[in-house]
Amino acid sequence: MRISLSPQQFRELLLSHHPDLPAFRNDVIIINNRRICAGCLLGYPAxxxxxxxxxxxxxxSILLALLLAIVSQLRKFSGNVAxxxxxxxxxxxxxxxxxxGAWWALLNDEWVALLLLAAGAGLYLFIRVWSVQRELEKEFRKRDEKRSE
Known part of the structure; x- marks a missing residue:
């Protein structure tokens, strides 16, 4: 199966890499009629x-990174956009x-700290992927239920 995107669709995909589905409406911010990833827009400058x-x-720094990463995921339990x-x-x-912390650990040969950071990053990635997969499954289940009615 080949998927073809127009230049406009490709730009949209770059700015907001979230599907245009109801479950992901809180994951984007609309600026000048363009969908922009809220996480990228707010997270990278921070x-x-x-x-x-x-x-x-x-x-x-590594311990605080891991703690704050866990705390940041608590947002999933709130429906409040703010x-x-x-x-x-x-x-x-x-x-x-x-x-x-990673830069410090690399410069000082602190491999245990780097491994801890890598393990935390891997866990964070797992949580994110699981969360997106769960949202997509819910969205497709809703779509299938509507089709069967």
Whole structure:
């Protein structure tokens, strides 16, 4: 099966890599009629600001990164958009702490710290993938129920 995208559809996909489905409406922010990923829009600037302003280093940075990453996922339990956006900013701060901690660990040959950070990042990725998969399954189940009616 071949999928073809127009240039406009491709730009939309780059700006918001979330499907245009009701379950993912809170994952995008619409600016000038363009869907933009809320996590990227809020998280990456927070990570950069955290990394530049705090000049993080040390094992504590890695521990804080892991703790904040877990806290950021609590947004999944809230239907409030402001809480979800705040969780995305917290995820960005966690990324900043993680990058600073990883840089410190690399420079100081702290391999145990790097392994801990990698394990935490892997767990975070697993949670994210599981969450998206669950949302897609719910969305497709709703679609199938409507078709069978």
């Amino acid at each position: 990570a950069l600001i955290t990394l530049v302003l705090l000049r993080l280093s040390g094992f504590e 809480v979800q956006h705040f969780g995305r900013i917290v995820a960005g701060v966690a990324l900043g702490f993680g990058l600073g």
